[in-house]
Amino acid sequence: MNSNSATGVLRRVTVIDDDEDGRGELMDALSDFQYEPLEVTGRFENRIDELIARIEEQDPGFVICDHRLQPKQMAQFYGSKLVKELVARKRPAMLLTMYGSSDRLELKRTRFHVPVIVDRDMFRPEYIGHYFEVCAREIALDPVDERKPHRCLIRIDRVTREHGIQIDAIVPSWRPEHAVPIPSECIADELLNKISDGSYLLGDVNIGARTEDDLYFHNVDEIAPPPKDGLD
Numbered sequence: 001m002n003s004n005s006a007t008g009v010l011r012r013v014t015v016i017d018d019d020e021d022g023r024g025e026l027m028d029a030l031s032d033f034q035y036e037p038l039e040v041t042g043r044f045e046n047r048i049d050e051l052i053a054r055i056e057e058q059d060p061g062f063v064i065c066d067h068r069l070q071p072k073q074m075a076q077f078y079g080s081k082l083v084k085e086l087v088a089r090k091r092p093a094m095l096l097t098m099y100g101s102s103d104r105l106e107l108k109r110t111r112f113h114v115p116v117i118v119d120r121d122m123f124r125p126e127y128i129g130h131y132f133e134v135c136a137r138e139i140a141l142d143p144v145d146e147r148k149p150h151r152c153l154i155r156i157d158r159v160t161r162e163h164g165i166q167i168d169a170i171v172p173s174w175r176p177e178h179a180v181p182i183p184s185e186c187i188a189d190e191l192l193n194k195i196s197d198g199s200y201l202l203g204d205v206n207i208g209a210r211t212e213d214d215l216y217f218h219n220v221d222e223i224a225p226p227p228k229d230g231l232d
Helices: 020-032 048-058 079-088 101-113 125-139
Strands: 012-016 036-039 062-066 093-097 117-119 150-160 166-170 179-182 200-205 217-224
Touching (some): 012 048, 020 036, 020 125, 048 079, 062 079, 062 125, 079 093, 079 101, 079 125, 093 101, 101 179, 101 217, 150 179
Parallel strands (some): 012 036, 093 117
Antiparallel strands (some): 150 166, 150 200, 166 179, 200 217
């Protein structure tokens, strides 16, 4: 979809950003591409349902949400949680983030449920049609190739438990030499005390993902035997 087709339900785009300047820049960029930008302001603390209700009142075709809503006290929850809830309610939405190192593991916790995450510096309003399509297809249970889950072997590369459990793993069918962090929340609770370095698990992974930040882990709920002959 290009800017000339920014009509109908997709034309109305709600922007959620605690920073007034950042929100204004996004809204100006959307206006330049003939979208009708809408905003929600206020302080919502932990009242995510109240924020969602405000968004639903506007009935936008798409929602763009910043990840960190806490600095200016708009909300005590992350934008990733809001986008997850909106998509679950079949409201197409995307997340913007600066991808700071402290955010990466937090984003991984909800990555399965958040179809589109874009580095804020890389966001372009002319790509909204693409972002919308990725979300809409996922809501319709027909995800794009980069988001399709595949039942895969996952090899635990390293587990540490000194300061809470930290897990790095390799997905051989994605990148056999590249270890990535997995939030413990993505692994079934009953398996967490059973895994160690070298353990194999089975889970759903989008091995079509282009980058580590796009990779998700879901339904990681089985111990698997090592591959025969040591092959992955």
